[in-house]
Amino acid sequence: MWIILVINALMFVVEFSGGIKAVSLSLTGDSLDMLGDALVYGCSLYVIQKGKKAQAQAAILKGSIMFMSAIAVFARATYQLFAQTVPTVQLMSEIGLLALVANLICFLLLIRHRNDNINMSSVWLCSRNDIIANTSVLLTAGLVFLTGSFLPDFILGLFLTVVFAKSAGKVLTQARAELI
Template structure:
């Protein structure tokens, strides 16, 4: 789990700074997800030996973090709609590929533990979301290149908002069921 925390913390710094430099909503959004994941892994390390109630409470925190990522990406999408800045494709695609490799490593490390308990299930969902987001960033970079428009990046931002919000709902529902 420590490896996952370090990978996500480093990738947050790389993607966030790259996302700002590239004017990319999708990279910035993915970086916030990486930060959320780093926090989630830290929380998971804390509760891994705790009882089900504490693990469910931690999952509620994780669900809240995922939901806050959805809100942050939506806010940035709203800003981009007005600014209409076209992202830098080369930086966007390069960092998107790097993030995909990092998240595939995390995903492979977690896959065998995804059904262990609520804690590991929520962590695995975060990892799965990251792969969806990274693949989407790469596709979006290609569309930005082809169209010369900010719209593919904007649309991905809205899509990520929905994915994050749905995942948050799933984690929160599972956690609530554990507490009852």
């Protein structure tokens, strides 16, 4: 899991700086998810040998981080609606592809552990969401290229908000059930 933590921390830096430079809501939003994931993996490493209560509490923290990512992406989407700046497609595509490869590696490393316990299940959900987000970034870059508009990037930002919020709800519900 240390490898996954390092991959996510590095990709946060790459995606965040690239998202700012490319003026891309989807890259910036995905970078916040990478940061959240790096924090989540660090927390998971801490509780991996602890009891169910500690794992459930860690899952509550993870769910909360996922929910805060949803709020951050929504806030950035609201800003983008007013700014209407068209993202730089080439940079958006290159960084989106790099992030997809990084997350596929993490996903493959985690897949066999997804049913081990609530902690690993929530970590696997984070990884799955990242692949959805990365694929969406690449599709959005293509749509921005074809339309010359900021709208595809804006729409993806709203979609990511929903994905992050739903996943957060699932993790929080499972964690609460473990605590009862």
